[in-house]
Amino acid sequence: MPKTKFPAVLSTFLLCFCFWILLTWSFETQELAAGAVVSLAAALLSARFFIHEKAFWLFNPAKFGALFAYVFVFLGELIKANVDVAKRCFGGCTDVNPGIVKVPVDLKGDYARAMLANSITLTPGTITMDIAEQDGKTYYYIHWIDVCETDREKAGEIIKGRMEKWVRRIWQ
Amino acid sequence: MALRIVIDVLVAVGFIFALAGTKGILKMPDTFCRMQASTCVTTLGVLGVVLGGALYAFCIMGSVSTGVKVLLIGLLLITINPVGAHAIAKGAYKNGIRPDKEMEIDDYRGDFE
Amino acid sequence: MSDVIELLIFAVAYAFLAALNFYRLMKGPTPADRMVAGDSMDVLVCCAMVLYSLFSGRGIYLDIAIICAMLGIVDTMLVARYLEKERGA
Numbered sequence A: 001m002p003k004t005k006f007p008a009v010l011s012t013f014l015l016c017f018c019f020w021i022l023l024t025w026s027f028e029t030q031e032l033a034a035g036a037v038v039s040l041a042a043a044l045l046s047a048r049f050f051i052h053e054k055a056f057w058l059f060n061p062a063k064f065g066a067l068f069a070y071v072f073v074f075l076g077e078l079i080k081a082n083v084d085v086a087k088r089c090f091g092g093c094t095d096v097n098p099g100i101v102k103v104p105v106d107l108k109g110d111y112a113r114a115m116l117a118n119s120i121t122l123t124p125g126t127i128t129m130d131i132a133e134q135d136g137k138t139y140y141y142i143h144w145i146d147v148c149e150t151d152r153e154k155a156g157e158i159i160k161g162r163m164e165k166w167v168r169r170i171w172q
Numbered sequence B: 001m002a003l004r005i006v007i008d009v010l011v012a013v014g015f016i017f018a019l020a021g022t023k024g025i026l027k028m029p030d031t032f033c034r035m036q037a038s039t040c041v042t043t044l045g046v047l048g049v050v051l052g053g054a055l056y057a058f059c060i061m062g063s064v065s066t067g068v069k070v071l072l073i074g075l076l077l078i079t080i081n082p083v084g085a086h087a088i089a090k091g092a093y094k095n096g097i098r099p100d101k102e103m104e105i106d107d108y109r110g111d112f113e
Numbered sequence C: 001m002s003d004v005i006e007l008l009i010f011a012v013a014y015a016f017l018a019a020l021n022f023y024r025l026m027k028g029p030t031p032a033d034r035m036v037a038g039d040s041m042d043v044l045v046c047c048a049m050v051l052y053s054l055f056s057g058r059g060i061y062l063d064i065a066i067i068c069a070m071l072g073i074v075d076t077m078l079v080a081r082y083l084e085k086e087r088g089a
Helices: A006-024 A029-050 A063-090 A112-120 A150-158 A163-171 B002-027 B031-061 B064-094 B107-112 C004-025 C029-058 C059-084
Strands: A099-105 A126-134 A135-142
Touching: A006 A029, A006 B064, A006 C059, A063 A163, A063 B002, A063 B031, A099 A150, A099 B107, A112 A126, A112 A135, A112 A150, A112 A163, A112 B031, A112 B064, A126 B031, A135 A150, A135 B031, B002 C004, B002 C029, B031 B064, B031 C004, B031 C029, B064 C004, B064 C029, B064 C059, C004 C029, C029 C059
Parallel strands: none
Antiparallel strands: A099 A135, A126 A135
């Protein structure tokens, strides 16, 4: 079990406290004190589970800018894929050609992999089913609603699009 | 007045995508394709309502706390739902649920068994 | 109460979509089908609650929607984990 570190506790505490303020939306001293106590307890108990690497990576203008730009890149991909799937749904639902493709991914770190997998799942038409590591390489198993390319590398290019480049820029 | 039209258009676009996703869930041929259709509901269907609602809360109601809460609900739904979709897809495949028609390419079967 | 009647109309429409998903929840041949339908019902009900809260101006529905969104993932994960361990339907 990993040890509890101070920056991890501090960042988790700040996150919990912001959440508390958003939910209660009152700035009396009593409410704030109660929130601080509760979020400190939550941070002490749970910080070691979800922060393994650097806690304050976002306090870096280049990475924050990349994250901000990624939101718009991702929204573009999202709208394109949504229109595509909506057309299939309204067009009688028979125009599907499903399959599961194994796609190589070149990313380091758990957070980056999880972020790319979630982005792929969130685009309609593709769902990440599993992540496997073989011979030092990472592979995603992706269920794809319209398999138009059975070669793994090219399919990966089509599925990931511009997202992989941006995710790598955020986390490195 | 123009603001209200913008809000209506946002919510209506969200509703159209939610309708498409619901039709997909009812009509798609196999389990995994239904999952694909359900992500249509959870992305743009939510995003339209959340953006329109936040605009309404900030600009017409003038209540910051309501707007922030609406945005929070959107963020929560959008960041949390892919995890559930991924878990359900993996669980369904490992449980032995397969589509009726043979799939075009199935890399998972060979590596998993 | 406010004069933006279209929010109420959209809230009712979203609730109607959730009711349509109930068909798949009842019929779905496999547990995964039922779970997908239940998950999207959860999301649609959240959206309907947000719209109704904005229409009526009562903040309590938003808190309920947040709790609804949080609990929706818990039952999905629970059923998914169960399916993963239980082989062969």
